[in-house]
Amino acid sequence: MRRFVIVELDGDLIRDVLKEFHKNGTIEIVKWYIAEENRAAFSDFPSAEVFITSWRRGLSYTPTLTEMDERRLFTELDYILANFARDTEFYRLPYYEYKHVVHMMANYFADALRRVHAEAVLFQDLPHGPTVSVIYAAARILGIQTYSLVPSEQADFFHICTSIEDYGIFEIQPRVQSAGQSVVQIEKTYRKELAYMTEERIREDLGKSGKRRFRLFTHPRAWLAERRAILKRHGDKYDSVADFIERRIVLGISRYFRTKEYLRAARRAEASNISWSEKYVYFPLHLQPEMTTDTLGGCYRDQLLAIEQLARILPKDWLIYVKENPKQLFWMREKYFFKRLSCLPQVRYISRSVDTYQLMQHSQFVATISGTAGWEAISGGKPAVVFGQCWYKNFPGVFSFSDELDLEAVAGYFIEHRAVEEVFSAYRGKALKGIFRSDCLRDAKDFDAGENHKNMLQAMEFLFVKLDGAHP
Template sequence: MLNTLIWGLDQPIAAPLIARLHDEGVFCVKKWIVGESESKTPFFLEREGVEIIEDKLELNFCQGDLDFPPTWLDEKIRHYFPVILQNFARQFFYDRLPVYEFMNIIQIWVRYYYTMLARNQIDAVIFADIPHEGGRSILYPMAQAMGIPTLMLVPSGPFGTFAYCFSIEDYGRFADVPMFRTPHPEESEIRQDYKKDLYYMKGKHAPKQRKTLQYRLRKLASPRAFIKRKKDIFKSTLQKYGSIQEFLLKKVATCAMNYDEKKKYQANAMNCADKDVDFNCDYVYFPLHLQPEMTTDVLGGIYCDQLLAIEKLRAMLPPDWMIYVKENPKQTKRMRLDYFFKRLKLIPNVKYVDRSIDTYALMERAKFVATITGTAGWEAISGGKNALIFGRIWYETFPGVFQYHEGLRLEDITSYVIDHDALEQALHCYLEKTVDAVYSPAVQEAMPAFDAKKNDEKLEKFFRFIIPYMEEHQPHAAGRERK
């Protein structure tokens, strides 16, 4: 039986199932890392035989008797440091720290997780998403380096399913994972057009609009609840800092800088935006990704630096071709400071088009679409347009998708014609390695007809399938020296 560390799966939609499988001996949950708010619910407070750990950013709890990792571990994970740094830099708690301080933080987390994994003889780590944000971005490469298998569940297309993989490197290829199900024929049907109905662009997930006075006054309808919520947030936040003075200094400084940076971003975006778009010239459409965001910051690899991808694209195009770059509708000033725009302007024949320009009009008339890991690539190929990608994405092996590499020829992309039947067959093969269930409340809430009982049955079937497979096919750390 696998000694397991689970990160996430702490919501009511999945947590009872995980506990039940532990109780029935499908796996042994030695550690369960859950959100701070979830850890205080009766469900987790009453758990016996499982150590519940709050998912925290601060290092206050990484203290005491911690083991020193072997020297080879640092050598194996150091190449992953750029991704780790990218994920820590996006957190307010670590906001604006110098690189040398980040290196100290990373090494403390390394000792903390090494102690946890080694002392508890963890045989497998299960993540409820591609590992990102602070600690998770460290735990993943450590488990890989120590020979501890990892399982990642990834909500991805099409809506209402999730993929699974054993490594980030295999996400998008899914060569290492077994087939789980036979999808219904209608699941593989692809409407041949660009526009898709994306749940994360609607309702509470939609791009934020400016808050009206009426919206702000609604908060005062229940003043006691509003005040209590603010007090709870303040108390929880304050616990992460060494003193009220430290909290106030950082908060005030950050608020002042945020105000200044927001104004600069708005000015830069307005000055750079161009409504004059020539749809008849030769161009490639590159819609920017929202950042910070896991799909770019982790699955993008080195191309979490989006301008690097645009620079690589520029180098492979004829001099007279244009690149039309459009901002993500959800983007804020994060990762769009002054030097982003200064560097963008230095790339020849790149136009930062106004947000009012229709994305599907840009897509339809482009020679092809370029993206790091965006939905734009899926929209393009399903409409018959080829896509160039720079990162890992679920549709990576589909017809019409080209992974960027040095030496990739422009004519390889422009001469390829997508066979729609082959595209549907590729989707069918992908769906064989997905689960037609959900474990994320955010996805569940967007489903018009959700059957909790059937969803639970499908999740249970998957875990009873994948855990024995991992025990049989993946050498795990139990009973052998980790090296």
């Protein structure tokens, strides 16, 4: 019976499933880091701890990281600080203050993992966000096995990863669906119907949806419940009323003006005209901050570094057409982003109004950190160069960036569509059925809670009995 630490996975869809495996002795959950709003559901679970605030309240720990451990922590610092950028608690702290916080958190969680003699840590999704990224780094430094449940591109399936680097490889996960399963038919086209990129979803994510704006009046009880949950979750972030005013009100004002400046800078940077006859690489930018870059991007979470490296080996007469993500606001797109971009003469910053699929069609190939654009490209017959980890990384027509890449050979690579379908089918064959995150429900069809519970029991048995037992 292995000793597990669970990070999140505390919602209605998965909580009771994990408790069942603990109660029947399959695993021992020695610590469970949960969200404040779910505290009541863990009154019967003494090892549960509200992880967002746990390291703040009466913070006390024994410095546990050795000199070598601290060196390893330093190598993770770029990944960790990129994940801190998404949290207003650490908004615009000086670099040395960030280091103090990371050092305290890393020692706190490393000490906690050692105290409970943790043998494995199970994460909800690939580790991202400030606290979770530090827990992941601490586990890795201590040599503790990690697992992540990662939602698939299908709403009701997921994969298991042993590390960030395992994403797209799924090394230890054998085929779990029938080997005789028929090959999935994929239409050979760039355009995909992506639920998270519909016009309504984009407006919702940008805070412009009428449903969100008028939720106080249309669903007052739900709105008040959400506000209470937010206060519970984030109340400990603020030292005083003055601290709250500085962080929230000043930030709100700053956000307004920074958004205006970002939009002006983006308009100034836009290429006045583009030519479809030019030889160019299409590079659609990722939304940031976002897990797909901050966690999966490696050093290329700095997207301009990827563009610079691509420009450095670009054939002489080629260009790079860069287009902004439709959901992007000012975060990580401020003054020096555009100054740095302007230093690259081969780059054209393309208006958001230009159709992404037309840009894809006329390009030599598509370049992306880990985005869906790479999948859209190869499933439509266009090669893709990727800089980070992505679920389709080992598919035909996908090339991992390196200095040795011959970009003209990449552009001329012929993708056998049947091979894409076969590899995609094998990828789906490794997926486990079930939904464990409530935010995935909005894209699920004909959801049945009872059936999902059974699926999650089978999936977790696969992890805890078959997979974990074979992977000490």
